[in-house]
Amino acid sequence: MLTAIPSDAANPVWIDLLMPDEADISRIEQNYGIKVPDRAALREIESTSRLRADGDTLYMSVPLLARTGTPQWEIAPTGFILSPKVLVTVRYAQLDLFEAMTKELAEAQDLTPPLALVRLLEEAVDRAADHLEHAAELVGDVAQTVFFDDLGEGGLARETRILRKTIRTIGRANDRASRVRYMFLSMGRMVSFVGDRCTPKLDQDIQDRLSAVGHDIASLDEFEVSLSGRIQLIQDAATGLISIEQNDVVKLLTVASVVGIPPVLIVGIYGMNFKNMPELGWSWGYPYALGLCVLSAVVPYLWFKWRDWI
CATH class of the missing domain: 3.30.460.20 (CorA soluble domain-like)
Structure with a gap:
């Protein structure tokens, strides 16, 4: 068309x-x-x-x-x-x-053709700045979630879902910001190219506006670099929090398995039913075995608690 x-x-x-x-x-x-x-x-x-x-x-x-x-x-x-x-x-x-x-x-x-080109470039830069502002808003919302909101309310599963959603959101912001920077890189070269090739032939007003577009691109590029640094920090923080939560789950499973090993050992011993096992003739042999199972589970748990592992 x-x-x-x-x-x-x-x-x-x-x-x-x-x-x-x-x-x-x-x-x-x-x-x-x-x-x-x-x-x-x-x-x-x-x-x-x-x-x-x-x-x-x-x-x-x-x-x-x-x-x-x-x-x-x-x-x-x-x-x-x-x-x-x-x-x-x-x-x-x-x-x-x-x-x-x-x-x-x-x-x-x-x-004129140069004026039309400059106006298109100015509008393109303005719209690219809007993209960066939107990405910055997403980053600000994600930073609030990661660094200031209490994610522990609602349980581990809810916290993990929030962090996963956070990583996807920050990934979208990073993708848009990187695309804008790619566009800025090409536009900056284009502005310099037009200025170098056409400066003697362009009106002073067109030259000034081209120069202003170049300065806007440079400043927005610096903003994008700063934004990318924030995005990387938040992404690393969210990933670190997920790793911490996973470690806590592994720690809990480890403690549960260690706590359960002594009772299983005791039950295994008293389930052998040897003929000469002295405890089989005790009146309190069964309660003794149950008590020993409970004690063997409580002692490791208290020890883990004392070491602040759980």
């Missing part, structure tokens, strides 16, 4: 290609001499593939975040082709960013 901005102009400033077909690609190549990259080309990760110049035309690609209808977000490789006459964007996924900017730029005055 091809969307031109302004739609009623003979020479549009911005053309957005969403899942372009052969007719759309052929039209762009014939009218503007631009080679539209396919999906495979947009997925290339080498810098030379993502950022290159062909005369006055810049070919760039950057991974953006796209909704999937689930809490998980996916990376959508997106192409930006900046020429003196037109800005062409190529994408193979629905992106809220482009839907919003289509309405805004359609009403913009004195729109």
Whole structure:
């Protein structure tokens, strides 16, 4: 699908290609001499593939975040082709960013291809910052659960379920933050590339806005690094708490098994029924054996308790 901005102009400033077909690609190549990259080309990760110049035309690609209808977000490789006459964007996924900017730029005055590109980058950075803010909120909620809430109420099973849910939540936050940082890395290179290649040709206002986008990316990248450190700390803490709980369970089972060994030994001895076993003729032989079983269980238990093992 091809969307031109302004739609009623003979020479549009911005053309957005969403899942372009052969007719759309052929039209762009014939009218503007631009080679539209396919999906495979947009997925290339080498810098030379993502950022290159062909005369006055810049070919760039950057991974953006796209909704999937689930809490998980996916990376959508997106192409930006900046020429003196037109800005062409190529994408193979629905992106809220482009839907919003289509309405805004359609009403913009004195729109130029560099201005359209800068406005798209500004909005992309703003939306990426929202992703980081959401991830930071998740991390804050998880930190409250791990470090401040009393997880012991409700039993061991409930505590384990909460910690497992916590690890999944922190994993989702980490996944989103890492995807945003990956996007920032590519966007930062793209901003520098445009600035280096087009600085003499760009208006001062466009240059200043490009520089501001670069500074925003750098500051948000630092925030993401700090957030990743918090995520790692909380993840290690939650994992450590689960290990402690598992050790407590193993300790309890160990104590129970040790406490049960002496009574079993005694019962085994008195279950042999030897003819010359003196205790068989005692009037209090059976109560004596039972008492000895209880005593052999209580003594190890008290010893474990004294050592503060249980």
